Amino acid sequence: MTVLKNDTFLRALMRQPTEYTPVWMMRQAGRYLPEYRASRKTAGSFLSLCKNADFATEVTIQPLDRYPLLDASILFSDILTVPDAMGLGLYFEEGEGPKFERTLQQEADIQKLTVPDMAKLQYVFDAVSSIRKALGGRVPLIGFSGSPWTLATYMVEGKGGTDFLNTKKMAYARPDLLHHILETTAQTVIQYLNAQIAAGAQAVMIFDSWGGALAHNAYKEFSLNYMQKIVNGLTKTSEGKAVPSIVFTKGGGLWLEAQAEIGADALGLDWAVDIGSARQRVGDKVALQGNLDPAILLSTPAAIEREVASILASYGHGHGHIFNLGHGITQWTDPENAGAMLTAVREHSRQYHQ
Amino acid sequence: MTVLKNDTFLRALMRQPTEYTPVWMMRQAGRYLPEYRASRKTAGSFLSLCKNADFATEVTIQPLDRYPLLDASILFSDILTVPDAMGLGLYFEEGEGPKFERTLQQEADIQKLTVPDMAKLQYVFDAVSSIRKALGGRVPLIGFSGSPWTLATYMVEGKGGTDFLNTKKMAYARPDLLHHILETTAQTVIQYLNAQIAAGAQAVMIFDSWGGALAHNAYKEFSLNYMQKIVNGLTKTSEGKAVPSIVFTKGGGLWLEAQAEIGADALGLDWAVDIGSARQRVGDKVALQGNLDPAILLSTPAAIEREVASILASYGHGHGHIFNLGHGITQWTDPENAGAMLTAVREHSRQYHQ
Numbered sequence: 001m002t003v004l005k006n007d008t009f010l011r012a013l014m015r016q017p018t019e020y021t022p023v024w025m026m027r028q029a030g031r032y033l034p035e036y037r038a039s040r041k042t043a044g045s046f047l048s049l050c051k052n053a054d055f056a057t058e059v060t061i062q063p064l065d066r067y068p069l070l071d072a073s074i075l076f077s078d079i080l081t082v083p084d085a086m087g088l089g090l091y092f093e094e095g096e097g098p099k100f101e102r103t104l105q106q107e108a109d110i111q112k113l114t115v116p117d118m119a120k121l122q123y124v125f126d127a128v129s130s131i132r133k134a135l136g137g138r139v140p141l142i143g144f145s146g147s148p149w150t151l152a153t154y155m156v157e158g159k160g161g162t163d164f165l166n167t168k169k170m171a172y173a174r175p176d177l178l179h180h181i182l183e184t185t186a187q188t189v190i191q192y193l194n195a196q197i198a199a200g201a202q203a204v205m206i207f208d209s210w211g212g213a214l215a216h217n218a219y220k221e222f223s224l225n226y227m228q229k230i231v232n233g234l235t236k237t238s239e240g241k242a243v244p245s246i247v248f249t250k251g252g253g254l255w256l257e258a259q260a261e262i263g264a265d266a267l268g269l270d271w272a273v274d275i276g277s278a279r280q281r282v283g284d285k286v287a288l289q290g291n292l293d294p295a296i297l298l299s300t301p302a303a304i305e306r307e308v309a310s311i312l313a314s315y316g317h318g319h320g321h322i323f324n325l326g327h328g329i330t331q332w333t334d335p336e337n338a339g340a341m342l343t344a345v346r347e348h349s350r351q352y353h354q
Numbered sequence: 355m356t357v358l359k360n361d362t363f364l365r366a367l368m369r370q371p372t373e374y375t376p377v378w379m380m381r382q383a384g385r386y387l388p389e390y391r392a393s394r395k396t397a398g399s400f401l402s403l404c405k406n407a408d409f410a411t412e413v414t415i416q417p418l419d420r421y422p423l424l425d426a427s428i429l430f431s432d433i434l435t436v437p438d439a440m441g442l443g444l445y446f447e448e449g450e451g452p453k454f455e456r457t458l459q460q461e462a463d464i465q466k467l468t469v470p471d472m473a474k475l476q477y478v479f480d481a482v483s484s485i486r487k488a489l490g491g492r493v494p495l496i497g498f499s500g501s502p503w504t505l506a507t508y509m510v511e512g513k514g515g516t517d518f519l520n521t522k523k524m525a526y527a528r529p530d531l532l533h534h535i536l537e538t539t540a541q542t543v544i545q546y547l548n549a550q551i552a553a554g555a556q557a558v559m560i561f562d563s564w565g566g567a568l569a570h571n572a573y574k575e576f577s578l579n580y581m582q583k584i585v586n587g588l589t590k591t592s593e594g595k596a597v598p599s600i601v602f603t604k605g606g607g608l609w610l611e612a613q614a615e616i617g618a619d620a621l622g623l624d625w626a627v628d629i630g631s632a633r634q635r636v637g638d639k640v641a642l643q644g645n646l647d648p649a650i651l652l653s654t655p656a657a658i659e660r661e662v663a664s665i666l667a668s669y670g671h672g673h674g675h676i677f678n679l680g681h682g683i684t685q686w687t688d689p690e691n692a693g694a695m696l697t698a699v700r701e702h703s704r705q706y707h708q
Contacts, residue, residue: 162516165649165684172653172661215625215647217664253608254626271569272608293569295522303526330519
């Protein structure tokens with residue numbers, strides 16, 4: 001493997017000294033970039049981008065070519081590759097969110113659920129290998145998965161949503177069934193992330209996109225516990241280096257203390273949390289990643305610079321902060337504004353690392 | 355006016371002693387009740403229910419007739435009556451959320467926005483008077499409004515949503531314009547709630563349904579500040595009695611300390627917060643209302659009882675807790691399960707008030 005030229009992101013995740021605050025953007029390979037839209041048009045669909053290593057590599061590299069200030073790359077893929085491999089039949093209808101052909105609502109279907117053969121996800125591992133090669137050591141590559149709870153909501157509901165009533169009903173009426181789904185999914189995710197690490201991922205992130213919809217005690221029982229199992233099961237070193245892990249529960253700012261205890265190296269934060277308060281609450285247990293509201297990138301370079309400076313000042317002096325958005329960049333973002341954010345992070349952050 | 359036979363709810367809001375924990379349910383007059391669905395069918399539409407005092411009275415009373423354990427009633431109406439009166443043209447399309455004919459996106463349109471003549475909302479005040487008469491003192495009547503931020507999102511976006519990108523873009527790029535909308539709306543809401551109080555509302559609640567979508571500092575600037583203005587402008591006594599106020603920011607559990615400072619008598623809580631921790635954080639500044647996940651009502655009476663008992667135990671001994679859901683009851687709820695919740699609250703709460 002080639003030598004990593006910029007390991008700022010990895011050092012920040014381990015709370016080691018860095019010269020500035022590293023930065024990347026969730027969904028940085030995405031529809032706000034004209035070059036991405038062109039690749040997607042050529043590929044024909046979102047899933048074709050994910051399932052073809054050449055396309056996945058092409059779009060993963062695009063934001064790095066445009067923005068030399070990015071300190072990390074992330075595998076181009078989707079969290080729903082896992083339930084797809086578990087047999088639920090993922091498909092997309094134009095202009096709508098992802099859907100599944102089958103759902104897990106009947107006890108018999110749920111009891112049949114098993115950890116799938118990782119060969120079904122080989123296209124993901126091939127993409128990781130291909131992207132690592134294409135990166136040539138420019139920045140580290142992040143692998144990722146959805147959290148068991150988040151994946152379970154899709155498997156039970158058959159689609160995305162905002163209230164997850166069927167999944168929650170199962171959580172309270174038949175917790176045994178939901179725990180079977182979550183346990184099977186957690187075991188799958190461990191194998192999935194470890195295979196990504198074996199293929200070349202240098203850090204991993206668990207996206208708990210819908211954990212914030214749960215009641216505080218249900219969050220611990222149905223989401224956090226399973227993320228802890230995953231973190232415990234992860235390969236800790238690869239290529240002679242630590243492979244740090246990031247756990248991100250969107251809407252989970254009330255529960256940071258509990259999140260900081262599960263063994264992950266870093267926590268993702270959305271914009272509802274003041275990052276300075278978050279740092280006080282978690283102490284030196286974890287690094288923090290976040291937390292600009294992506295809507296701010298729709299405003300002006302001056303407003304973006306002011307808000308970036310405010311977050312950096314709130315985190316304050318010292319290491320262990322990875323700048324990011326609090327959620328994926330929206331497709332309506334002017335790429336110039338994304339660039340303004342990256343410049344502001346670099347310019348304003350050096351003072352906090354002296 | 356007739357004598358109020360059950361003032362448990364009002365006493366709890368003022369943190370005065372009560373014999374048990376009072377309870378009501380957000381959206382208790384709603385689609386989960388067959389009698390409500392029958393009334394709505396007769397009226398022809400949701401808006402016809404709101405705009406006709408007889409229909410509004412009928413559906414407001416329905417849950418009280420079914421559930422003698424309810425300790426409060428709430429005006430049947432909609433938060434969008436206010437932007438409708440401000441000239442935006444509210445309409446509903448079957449099977450979709452509320453929409454507006456006009457939006458506030460152009461500076462010229464925004465500058466023209468003014469506080470409307472309250473005569474446009476007379477149908478709401480008529481409903482309040484009519485409901486008070488029909489109640490005959492059984493339980494208190496709650497009046498309500500949306501918060502300025504929440505109403506502004508509908509006025510700017512023209513519909514409900516989950517990301518509020520246009521409104522947030524305005525917040526960061528042209529805060530002066532958004533502040534004009536919010537200030538005008540706050541002044542309108544003050545007149546609106548005071549007219550409800552004059553017509554007979556015995557407590558008022560401000561629903562900040564979308565405040566939780568804001569970044570922590572933007573929440574204070576664009577939502578909480580304006581709720582504080584409203585609370586300051588409210589009529590404090592009517593019919594010789596205090597008229598308590600409740601402020602509820604859905605998804606705002608991180609900011610309870612700030613909410614407790616604005617002068618409201620009580621805070622609404624959603625299910626993300628542990629109510630015992632919330633009580634510790636706000637001290638004796640405010641009463642707390644909440645916070646069962648309405649999804650739990652889709653499960654079983656046994657699970658409902660267990661979760662109710664858990665919330666009551668977390669709040670612990672003493673007064674100042676009003677039991678409620680953390681959001682409106684869902685239309686898929688079995689009315690028997692709602693009854694099981696009310697019974698559990700009454701049975702399990704007496705021990706904490708001795």
